[in-house]
Amino acid sequence: MTKDIKVIAFDADDTLWDNEIYFREAEQAFKDLIQPYTSATNIVDTLFNTELQNLPIYGYGIKGFTLSMVETAVKLTQGDLPPHITHQILDIGKSMLNRPVQLIDGVESVLDALHKDYRLMVATKGDLLDQQRKVKQSQLMQYFKHVEVMSDKKENDYRQILQQQNIAPKEFLMIGNSLKSDVLPVLNIDAHAVHVPYAITWLHEHAEVPQHPNFLAVEKITEILNVMR
């Protein structure tokens, strides 16, 4: 990693705290709930496709996911969805939104070590209110100078943040679990990226591991301290 880096941005979901595992659990609960009312065997696939179709209008996060569950259920039960099942689907979404934040091992020690020498920020997708709730509950806010909740993580979204925050690409390092969202677009704008994998990755976030001079892959978030200090 280069000496030029001044700002380190952390992805939030599955980088600072657990997230994807709750979506997988919710999918399973959803499947169990509507299975008795449909002959469809591909409930989870249909949900995934509905989510993808809805991403441009709902964006990322639990609220859009909940609406996609309802839409999938209506579709797969040919409109015969009992009202109490709709209610239970909404409850799955609400329980996700009420879930306590579970930090990933080593996160706090990494932030504590780095915040003295670098300007730290959060760069995350998702629902504004939910991400703000998690940042607050995580009690990590003391380490961050800025929290950016983005509607997407493409090259232009990163360019915009760097411009607004007055950061040159070579001064910026993004750390996250998604190659597609946290690594590739960041490398494409000549900034730096570190990939820290999470145990599971949403199908939509899969991508090839890049070969790039500004890229580093580590196994655990604490390994960042070996290169950044």
Ligand SMILES: [Mg+2]
């Ligand atoms: Mg993530």
